[in-house]
Amino acid sequence: MTNDAALRRTPLYEQHVELGAKVVPFAGWEMPVTYEGIREEHSAVRRHAGMFDVSHMGQVEVEGPGALAFLQRVLSNDVGEVHVGGAQYSVLCNEDGGVIDDLFAYRLGGDRYLVVTNAANHETDLAWLGRQSREFDALVRDVADRYAMLAVQGPHARDVVARALRIELPPRFHVAHVQIGRRPALACGTGYTGEDGVELLLDPEVATPIWAELLDAGVVPCGLGARDTLRLEVCYPLHGNELSPERNPIEAGLGWCCKEETGFIGSEAIARARAEGTAEKLVAFKIEGQGIPREGNPVMRGGGDEQIGAVTSGTFSPSLEVGAGMAYVRSELAEVGTEIEIDVRGKRRPARIASKPLYAKRS
Amino acid sequence: MAPGSSEGTYPDDLRYHEEHDWARVEGDQATLGITWYAQDSLGEVVFFDPPEVGATIQKDSSYAEVESVKAVSDVIAPLSGEIVEVNDVLQDAPEKVNEDPYGEGWLVKVRLTAPEEAETLLGVQEYRKMLDR
Numbered sequence: 001m002t003n004d005a006a007l008r009r010t011p012l013y014e015q016h017v018e019l020g021a022k023v024v025p026f027a028g029w030e031m032p033v034t035y036e037g038i039r040e041e042h043s044a045v046r047r048h049a050g051m052f053d054v055s056h057m058g059q060v061e062v063e064g065p066g067a068l069a070f071l072q073r074v075l076s077n078d079v080g081e082v083h084v085g086g087a088q089y090s091v092l093c094n095e096d097g098g099v100i101d102d103l104f105a106y107r108l109g110g111d112r113y114l115v116v117t118n119a120a121n122h123e124t125d126l127a128w129l130g131r132q133s134r135e136f137d138a139l140v141r142d143v144a145d146r147y148a149m150l151a152v153q154g155p156h157a158r159d160v161v162a163r164a165l166r167i168e169l170p171p172r173f174h175v176a177h178v179q180i181g182r183r184p185a186l187a188c189g190t191g192y193t194g195e196d197g198v199e200l201l202l203d204p205e206v207a208t209p210i211w212a213e214l215l216d217a218g219v220v221p222c223g224l225g226a227r228d229t230l231r232l233e234v235c236y237p238l239h240g241n242e243l244s245p246e247r248n249p250i251e252a253g254l255g256w257c258c259k260e261e262t263g264f265i266g267s268e269a270i271a272r273a274r275a276e277g278t279a280e281k282l283v284a285f286k287i288e289g290q291g292i293p294r295e296g297n298p299v300m301r302g303g304g305d306e307q308i309g310a311v312t313s314g315t316f317s318p319s320l321e322v323g324a325g326m327a328y329v330r331s332e333l334a335e336v337g338t339e340i341e342i343d344v345r346g347k348r349r350p351a352r353i354a355s356k357p358l359y360a361k362r363s
Numbered sequence: 364m365a366p367g368s369s370e371g372t373y374p375d376d377l378r379y380h381e382e383h384d385w386a387r388v389e390g391d392q393a394t395l396g397i398t399w400y401a402q403d404s405l406g407e408v409v410f411f412d413p414p415e416v417g418a419t420i421q422k423d424s425s426y427a428e429v430e431s432v433k434a435v436s437d438v439i440a441p442l443s444g445e446i447v448e449v450n451d452v453l454q455d456a457p458e459k460v461n462e463d464p465y466g467e468g469w470l471v472k473v474r475l476t477a478p479e480e481a482e483t484l485l486g487v488q489e490y491r492k493m494l495d496r
């Protein structure tokens with residue numbers, strides 16, 4: 001990693017500026033936080049289709065006869081269950097079971113996989129994967145520069161993308177080799193919003209015309225602001241907030257993607273945490289009344305002066321129209337329905353632990 | 364939109380504070396709010412946390428908070444005084460701060476304790492010049 005403090009720009013930077021986006025530094029990149037307003041973008045994704053430039057995310061290719069054995073060793077989920085064309089969520093853990101990153105792995109071919117990393121962790125992940133791969137017959141390659149990445153999300157996202165780009169899209173949690181802008185590309189049935197949709201990994205050289213085509217097709221450009229409120233409403237964890245090398249996936253509620261029997265790095269610590277329980281648990285909560293919780297706010301026992309946890313992410317939820325968030329609290333007080341108070345800059349805001357997700361589509 | 368872009372509106376009859384607040388002074392009372400630039404920088408206002416009626420506010424100090432989905436912003440008092448009224452409309456319709464920052468989106472009314480402070484505030488030309496810098 002270079003020590004260059006200069007911020008990087010995605011291939012779509014000029015498009016964001018042209019659309020009047022508010023651009024902010026994020027994980028070393030200049031990224032659009034909003035175009036027309038977070039609430040509007042949020043609701044476009046809940047009701048129709050929105051697109052996010054997520055080209056800041058990293059991609060790492062793992063290839064070779066030992067690729068599966070290697071990924072089984074570093075990823076928490078059972079990678080052996082993934083067929084060619086499949087996708088799977090995992091955490092990448094250290095020996096103590098702490099979460100280095102959370103990521104999707106896509107099986108592109110028999111012994112070829114692609115993992116998509118969080119921008120802020122890409123270099124760390126790459127170094128970790130490189131180091132761990134030495135005992136395996138597998139090559140780890142940084143391919144982040146090969147792809148621009150667009151997440152198109154919302155109930156109409158698939159239809160609009162399939163029609164506008166004339167491609168066939170894979171089902172949810174699958175990946176397909178497609179042609180976008182006459183170049184090889186990947187279409188992934190994944191996302192970070194709780195809505196149906198796709199993530200497109202395309203040649204950076206065609207990113208601009210494809211963005212324009214999707215805009216013409218009525219897809220609403222959305223920034224990182226809406227990406228955050230959308231993922232928070234459906235309680236998807238964000239590395240750096242809910243997940244960190246100091247937290248294990250059990251306390252984060254990610255035990256479902258940990259298959260300790262595969263013997264991955266960190267599995268012993270995670271098996272122990274699962275068996276013994278953890279001191280704290282990640283919960284979702286809603287404010288009852290006024291106030292907007294923010295990251296770092298202390299969580300207090302309802303009606304008391306005892307701090308029982310801290311907020312990891314908090315916002316005004318555009319769908320619920322109330323302050324809401326996630327927090328780590330003492331496990332014995334983590335029951336759904338428990339009355340708590342959030343200390344928002346000195347003001348106690350009554351809240352209640354809620355079931356996850358905070359927002360679920362009405363059927 | 365570039366910061367300081369001139370598309371915002373700034374009425375002539377108001378006095379402005381460098382922290383992007385305005386005051387409409389009428390005798391020994393003043394109505395206070397945030398400027399077009401302030402609301403545009405903040406984004407859609409989703410919550411206004413007002414001071415209590417009767418509270419004392421101090422020029423250049425924070426007296427309230429406005430929040431957008433992503434950010435919290437302190438509201439700085441352009442003048443010193445005692446709160447005589449808060450805009451209750453904002454409890455249910457905080458977006459008025461964006462839609463009409465100098466009208467329905469006013470924040471509080473104060474009885475001024477140092478009316479002479481108004482002379483230290485900026486006129487509209489000076490405030491616009493500051494935004495363009």
